[in-house]
Amino acid sequence: MMMLPIHSRFPPMTQRIRARRSPIHGRGVFALADLAKGDCVVRYRGELISHAQADERYGDDGESGHTFLFTLNEQYVVDGNRRGNVARWINHSCMPNCQAVIEISAGGDPRRDRILIEAVRDIAAGEEITYDYGIVLAVPHTAAMKRLWPCHCGAARCTGTLLKRRRRTEGGHARVECKM
Known part of the structure:
Protein backbone atom coordinates (compact mmCIF):
# COMPACT_ATOMS: atom_id res chain seq x y z
CA MET A 1 0.00 0.00 0.00
CA MET A 2 1.45 3.34 -1.02
CA MET A 3 0.89 6.45 1.09
CA LEU A 4 1.01 9.68 -0.88
CA PRO A 5 1.43 13.19 0.49
CA ILE A 6 -1.90 14.94 1.01
CA HIS A 7 -1.24 17.45 -1.79
CA SER A 8 -0.77 14.56 -4.24
CA ARG A 9 -3.79 12.62 -3.06
CA PHE A 10 -6.10 15.63 -2.97
CA PRO A 11 -5.72 17.85 -6.04
CA PRO A 12 -7.37 21.28 -5.90
CA PHE A 30 -21.56 19.30 -8.25
CA ALA A 31 -18.98 17.45 -10.33
CA LEU A 32 -17.17 19.68 -12.84
CA ALA A 33 -15.71 16.65 -14.60
CA ASP A 34 -16.56 12.98 -14.86
CA LEU A 35 -15.58 11.07 -11.71
CA ALA A 36 -14.97 7.32 -11.62
CA LYS A 37 -16.17 4.80 -9.06
CA GLY A 38 -13.55 4.69 -6.30
CA ASP A 39 -12.37 8.27 -6.78
CA CYS A 40 -11.77 10.26 -3.61
CA VAL A 41 -13.90 13.28 -4.42
CA VAL A 42 -12.96 15.48 -1.46
CA ARG A 43 -11.78 15.43 2.14
CA TYR A 44 -14.35 16.71 4.65
CA ARG A 45 -12.59 19.47 6.57
CA GLY A 46 -13.37 21.60 9.58
CA GLU A 47 -12.33 22.24 13.15
CA LEU A 48 -11.48 19.10 15.12
CA ILE A 49 -13.39 19.15 18.43
CA SER A 50 -14.45 16.67 21.10
CA HIS A 51 -17.99 15.33 21.33
CA ALA A 52 -18.42 17.33 24.57
CA GLN A 53 -17.37 20.54 22.78
CA ALA A 54 -19.89 19.80 20.01
CA ASP A 55 -22.63 19.36 22.62
CA GLU A 56 -21.61 22.65 24.30
CA ARG A 57 -21.71 24.53 21.00
CA TYR A 58 -24.82 23.05 19.46
CA GLY A 59 -26.64 21.11 22.18
CA ASP A 60 -27.16 17.38 22.25
CA ASP A 61 -30.93 17.17 21.84
CA GLY A 62 -30.89 16.82 18.05
CA GLU A 63 -33.53 19.50 17.63
CA SER A 64 -31.74 21.81 15.22
CA GLY A 65 -32.58 19.85 12.07
CA HIS A 66 -29.32 21.04 10.53
CA THR A 67 -25.67 20.31 11.17
CA ASP A 79 -17.11 20.86 12.77
CA GLY A 80 -17.59 22.03 9.18
CA ASN A 81 -19.10 25.29 10.49
CA ARG A 82 -15.59 26.38 11.43
CA ARG A 83 -12.74 26.11 8.93
CA GLY A 84 -14.93 23.89 6.77
CA ASN A 85 -14.53 23.43 3.04
CA VAL A 86 -16.85 22.79 0.09
CA ALA A 87 -17.57 19.25 1.39
CA ARG A 88 -19.92 20.66 4.04
CA TRP A 89 -22.37 21.52 1.24
CA ILE A 90 -22.69 17.93 0.01
CA ASN A 91 -26.34 16.94 0.35
CA HIS A 92 -27.83 13.70 1.63
CA SER A 93 -29.48 11.17 -0.65
CA CYS A 94 -31.19 7.88 0.10
CA MET A 95 -29.60 6.60 -3.15
CA PRO A 96 -26.20 8.36 -3.03
CA ASN A 97 -23.39 8.39 -5.56
CA CYS A 98 -20.73 8.68 -2.84
CA GLN A 99 -19.97 7.39 0.62
CA ALA A 100 -18.09 8.79 3.58
CA VAL A 101 -14.97 6.81 4.43
CA ILE A 102 -12.96 7.24 7.62
CA GLU A 103 -9.24 6.92 6.97
CA ILE A 104 -7.64 5.67 10.18
CA SER A 105 -4.28 7.24 11.00
CA ALA A 106 -1.37 4.85 10.43
CA GLY A 107 0.17 6.01 13.72
CA GLY A 108 -3.00 5.36 15.72
CA ASP A 109 -3.51 9.02 16.66
CA PRO A 110 -7.29 9.64 16.45
CA ARG A 111 -6.63 13.36 15.83
CA ARG A 112 -5.07 12.40 12.49
CA ASP A 113 -7.98 10.30 11.23
CA ARG A 114 -9.63 11.82 8.15
CA ILE A 115 -13.01 11.82 6.46
CA LEU A 116 -12.96 11.18 2.73
CA ILE A 117 -15.91 11.32 0.35
CA GLU A 118 -15.54 8.50 -2.18
CA ALA A 119 -17.53 7.84 -5.36
CA VAL A 120 -19.49 4.55 -5.15
CA ARG A 121 -20.32 4.68 -8.86
CA ASP A 122 -19.30 6.69 -11.90
CA ILE A 123 -20.50 10.30 -11.65
CA ALA A 124 -21.09 12.45 -14.73
CA ALA A 125 -19.95 16.06 -14.99
CA GLY A 126 -22.80 18.29 -13.81
CA GLU A 127 -24.25 15.66 -11.45
CA GLU A 128 -24.79 16.56 -7.80
CA ILE A 129 -22.50 14.79 -5.32
CA THR A 130 -24.45 13.08 -2.51
CA TYR A 131 -23.92 10.61 0.31
CA ASP A 132 -26.15 9.01 2.96
CA TYR A 133 -25.75 11.06 6.15
CA GLY A 134 -26.95 8.16 8.31
CA ILE A 135 -27.65 10.49 11.25
CA VAL A 136 -28.02 8.67 14.55
CA LEU A 137 -29.30 10.65 17.52
CA ALA A 138 -29.29 9.69 21.20
CA VAL A 139 -32.96 10.67 21.50
CA PRO A 140 -35.95 8.63 20.26
CA HIS A 141 -36.93 9.15 16.62
CA THR A 142 -40.44 10.49 17.01
CA ALA A 143 -42.58 11.74 14.14
CA ALA A 144 -41.76 15.30 15.24
CA MET A 145 -38.04 14.52 15.22
CA LYS A 146 -38.28 13.04 11.72
CA ARG A 147 -39.97 16.27 10.57
CA LEU A 148 -36.98 18.21 11.93
CA TRP A 149 -34.64 16.05 9.81
CA PRO A 150 -36.52 15.74 6.47
CA CYS A 151 -35.01 14.27 3.33
CA HIS A 152 -35.65 16.05 0.03
CA CYS A 153 -33.53 13.82 -2.21
CA GLY A 154 -36.42 12.72 -4.42
CA ALA A 155 -35.00 9.20 -4.85
CA ALA A 156 -37.42 6.38 -5.65
CA ARG A 157 -36.53 4.77 -2.31
CA CYS A 158 -36.46 7.97 -0.25
CA THR A 159 -37.11 7.30 3.44
CA GLY A 160 -38.31 10.86 4.05
CA THR A 161 -35.75 11.48 6.81
CA LEU A 162 -31.99 11.81 7.29
CA LEU A 163 -32.24 9.76 10.49
CA LYS A 164 -31.25 6.10 10.75
CA ARG A 165 -33.15 3.67 12.95
CA ARG A 166 -30.16 2.00 14.54
CA ARG A 167 -26.54 2.75 15.14
CA ARG A 168 -24.11 1.79 12.42
CA THR A 169 -20.95 -0.06 13.24
CA GLU A 170 -18.56 2.34 14.95
CA GLY A 171 -15.13 2.98 13.59
CA GLY A 172 -15.04 3.09 9.86
CA HIS A 173 -12.62 1.54 7.46
CA ALA A 174 -9.03 2.47 6.80
CA ARG A 175 -8.87 3.13 3.07
CA VAL A 176 -6.07 4.73 1.16
CA GLU A 177 -6.73 3.10 -2.19
CA CYS A 178 -9.09 5.83 -3.42
CA LYS A 179 -8.21 6.86 -6.97
CA MET A 180 -7.52 10.53 -7.59
Whole structure:
Protein backbone atom coordinates (compact mmCIF):
# COMPACT_ATOMS: atom_id res chain seq x y z
CA MET A 1 0.00 0.00 0.00
CA MET A 2 1.45 3.34 -1.02
CA MET A 3 0.89 6.45 1.09
CA LEU A 4 1.01 9.68 -0.88
CA PRO A 5 1.43 13.19 0.49
CA ILE A 6 -1.90 14.94 1.01
CA HIS A 7 -1.24 17.45 -1.79
CA SER A 8 -0.77 14.56 -4.24
CA ARG A 9 -3.79 12.62 -3.06
CA PHE A 10 -6.10 15.63 -2.97
CA PRO A 11 -5.72 17.85 -6.04
CA PRO A 12 -7.37 21.28 -5.90
CA MET A 13 -11.09 20.70 -5.39
CA THR A 14 -12.08 23.58 -7.63
CA GLN A 15 -10.86 21.52 -10.58
CA ARG A 16 -13.24 18.65 -9.77
CA ILE A 17 -16.22 19.96 -7.79
CA ARG A 18 -18.01 23.21 -7.00
CA ALA A 19 -20.78 24.33 -4.63
CA ARG A 20 -23.88 26.00 -6.06
CA ARG A 21 -27.66 26.10 -5.62
CA SER A 22 -29.13 22.60 -5.38
CA PRO A 23 -32.54 21.23 -6.35
CA ILE A 24 -32.26 18.88 -3.35
CA HIS A 25 -31.71 21.44 -0.59
CA GLY A 26 -30.04 24.87 -0.37
CA ARG A 27 -26.50 24.59 -1.62
CA GLY A 28 -25.03 21.40 -3.05
CA VAL A 29 -21.78 20.20 -4.56
CA PHE A 30 -21.56 19.30 -8.25
CA ALA A 31 -18.98 17.45 -10.33
CA LEU A 32 -17.17 19.68 -12.84
CA ALA A 33 -15.71 16.65 -14.60
CA ASP A 34 -16.56 12.98 -14.86
CA LEU A 35 -15.58 11.07 -11.71
CA ALA A 36 -14.97 7.32 -11.62
CA LYS A 37 -16.17 4.80 -9.06
CA GLY A 38 -13.55 4.69 -6.30
CA ASP A 39 -12.37 8.27 -6.78
CA CYS A 40 -11.77 10.26 -3.61
CA VAL A 41 -13.90 13.28 -4.42
CA VAL A 42 -12.96 15.48 -1.46
CA ARG A 43 -11.78 15.43 2.14
CA TYR A 44 -14.35 16.71 4.65
CA ARG A 45 -12.59 19.47 6.57
CA GLY A 46 -13.37 21.60 9.58
CA GLU A 47 -12.33 22.24 13.15
CA LEU A 48 -11.48 19.10 15.12
CA ILE A 49 -13.39 19.15 18.43
CA SER A 50 -14.45 16.67 21.10
CA HIS A 51 -17.99 15.33 21.33
CA ALA A 52 -18.42 17.33 24.57
CA GLN A 53 -17.37 20.54 22.78
CA ALA A 54 -19.89 19.80 20.01
CA ASP A 55 -22.63 19.36 22.62
CA GLU A 56 -21.61 22.65 24.30
CA ARG A 57 -21.71 24.53 21.00
CA TYR A 58 -24.82 23.05 19.46
CA GLY A 59 -26.64 21.11 22.18
CA ASP A 60 -27.16 17.38 22.25
CA ASP A 61 -30.93 17.17 21.84
CA GLY A 62 -30.89 16.82 18.05
CA GLU A 63 -33.53 19.50 17.63
CA SER A 64 -31.74 21.81 15.22
CA GLY A 65 -32.58 19.85 12.07
CA HIS A 66 -29.32 21.04 10.53
CA THR A 67 -25.67 20.31 11.17
CA PHE A 68 -22.21 20.42 9.67
CA LEU A 69 -20.90 18.13 12.42
CA PHE A 70 -19.34 14.89 11.24
CA THR A 71 -18.35 12.16 13.72
CA LEU A 72 -14.73 11.22 13.05
CA ASN A 73 -14.25 8.61 15.79
CA GLU A 74 -15.11 7.99 19.44
CA GLN A 75 -13.05 10.99 20.58
CA TYR A 76 -13.56 13.62 17.91
CA VAL A 77 -16.03 15.40 15.65
CA VAL A 78 -15.19 17.56 12.63
CA ASP A 79 -17.11 20.86 12.77
CA GLY A 80 -17.59 22.03 9.18
CA ASN A 81 -19.10 25.29 10.49
CA ARG A 82 -15.59 26.38 11.43
CA ARG A 83 -12.74 26.11 8.93
CA GLY A 84 -14.93 23.89 6.77
CA ASN A 85 -14.53 23.43 3.04
CA VAL A 86 -16.85 22.79 0.09
CA ALA A 87 -17.57 19.25 1.39
CA ARG A 88 -19.92 20.66 4.04
CA TRP A 89 -22.37 21.52 1.24
CA ILE A 90 -22.69 17.93 0.01
CA ASN A 91 -26.34 16.94 0.35
CA HIS A 92 -27.83 13.70 1.63
CA SER A 93 -29.48 11.17 -0.65
CA CYS A 94 -31.19 7.88 0.10
CA MET A 95 -29.60 6.60 -3.15
CA PRO A 96 -26.20 8.36 -3.03
CA ASN A 97 -23.39 8.39 -5.56
CA CYS A 98 -20.73 8.68 -2.84
CA GLN A 99 -19.97 7.39 0.62
CA ALA A 100 -18.09 8.79 3.58
CA VAL A 101 -14.97 6.81 4.43
CA ILE A 102 -12.96 7.24 7.62
CA GLU A 103 -9.24 6.92 6.97
CA ILE A 104 -7.64 5.67 10.18
CA SER A 105 -4.28 7.24 11.00
CA ALA A 106 -1.37 4.85 10.43
CA GLY A 107 0.17 6.01 13.72
CA GLY A 108 -3.00 5.36 15.72
CA ASP A 109 -3.51 9.02 16.66
CA PRO A 110 -7.29 9.64 16.45
CA ARG A 111 -6.63 13.36 15.83
CA ARG A 112 -5.07 12.40 12.49
CA ASP A 113 -7.98 10.30 11.23
CA ARG A 114 -9.63 11.82 8.15
CA ILE A 115 -13.01 11.82 6.46
CA LEU A 116 -12.96 11.18 2.73
CA ILE A 117 -15.91 11.32 0.35
CA GLU A 118 -15.54 8.50 -2.18
CA ALA A 119 -17.53 7.84 -5.36
CA VAL A 120 -19.49 4.55 -5.15
CA ARG A 121 -20.32 4.68 -8.86
CA ASP A 122 -19.30 6.69 -11.90
CA ILE A 123 -20.50 10.30 -11.65
CA ALA A 124 -21.09 12.45 -14.73
CA ALA A 125 -19.95 16.06 -14.99
CA GLY A 126 -22.80 18.29 -13.81
CA GLU A 127 -24.25 15.66 -11.45
CA GLU A 128 -24.79 16.56 -7.80
CA ILE A 129 -22.50 14.79 -5.32
CA THR A 130 -24.45 13.08 -2.51
CA TYR A 131 -23.92 10.61 0.31
CA ASP A 132 -26.15 9.01 2.96
CA TYR A 133 -25.75 11.06 6.15
CA GLY A 134 -26.95 8.16 8.31
CA ILE A 135 -27.65 10.49 11.25
CA VAL A 136 -28.02 8.67 14.55
CA LEU A 137 -29.30 10.65 17.52
CA ALA A 138 -29.29 9.69 21.20
CA VAL A 139 -32.96 10.67 21.50
CA PRO A 140 -35.95 8.63 20.26
CA HIS A 141 -36.93 9.15 16.62
CA THR A 142 -40.44 10.49 17.01
CA ALA A 143 -42.58 11.74 14.14
CA ALA A 144 -41.76 15.30 15.24
CA MET A 145 -38.04 14.52 15.22
CA LYS A 146 -38.28 13.04 11.72
CA ARG A 147 -39.97 16.27 10.57
CA LEU A 148 -36.98 18.21 11.93
CA TRP A 149 -34.64 16.05 9.81
CA PRO A 150 -36.52 15.74 6.47
CA CYS A 151 -35.01 14.27 3.33
CA HIS A 152 -35.65 16.05 0.03
CA CYS A 153 -33.53 13.82 -2.21
CA GLY A 154 -36.42 12.72 -4.42
CA ALA A 155 -35.00 9.20 -4.85
CA ALA A 156 -37.42 6.38 -5.65
CA ARG A 157 -36.53 4.77 -2.31
CA CYS A 158 -36.46 7.97 -0.25
CA THR A 159 -37.11 7.30 3.44
CA GLY A 160 -38.31 10.86 4.05
CA THR A 161 -35.75 11.48 6.81
CA LEU A 162 -31.99 11.81 7.29
CA LEU A 163 -32.24 9.76 10.49
CA LYS A 164 -31.25 6.10 10.75
CA ARG A 165 -33.15 3.67 12.95
CA ARG A 166 -30.16 2.00 14.54
CA ARG A 167 -26.54 2.75 15.14
CA ARG A 168 -24.11 1.79 12.42
CA THR A 169 -20.95 -0.06 13.24
CA GLU A 170 -18.56 2.34 14.95
CA GLY A 171 -15.13 2.98 13.59
CA GLY A 172 -15.04 3.09 9.86
CA HIS A 173 -12.62 1.54 7.46
CA ALA A 174 -9.03 2.47 6.80
CA ARG A 175 -8.87 3.13 3.07
CA VAL A 176 -6.07 4.73 1.16
CA GLU A 177 -6.73 3.10 -2.19
CA CYS A 178 -9.09 5.83 -3.42
CA LYS A 179 -8.21 6.86 -6.97
CA MET A 180 -7.52 10.53 -7.59
